[in-house]
Amino acid sequence: MTRPDPRQLRDACGLFGTGVNVIATRHADGDHGMTANAFMSVSLDPPLICVSIGERAKILPHLQQTGRFSVSTLSENSERLAWHFAGRPVEGLSNPFEDLDRLPVIRGALAAYACDIVNEVQAGDHTIFIGRVRKLATDPGARPLIFYKGSFGAIAGQAPAPELCDPIAEAIW
16 A cells, blocks of 8 residues: 655645634743644543644744743634634734633634643654643633635534533543
């Protein structure tokens, strides 16, 4: 079997629609953030999540030095912020951060997590950081920004309130 080329793999992975997040940390020289969709829940007890950061990402050494990171899941009206933190700066953008447990998180995010790094795993050209969630904030009435096939979009309809979730979906968590 031949190995898929990186572009083919990236395109295939782009067929998996994901939420859009800003990963951030507070370093001695200021706040640093990057757009990412490589985010996952790991465990409810203890509360663990993980992010995957490319070896060329400017934020990588800052995460390693601070030992902390935040994740802000963006709402559907945050495409400009997603592009900004993906390396296409938006002129005149005011500071989009607020604090959560002394970490920068995006104001108006669907969900925001403040984490301490508990493990760092080298995986090919990325580093996976597993973080213990110390604090979180949510806006369950907001709707997510979605990334699919290289484009941002929104979902149709409104997500159900947590108390109305399907028991099967709850069992997955």
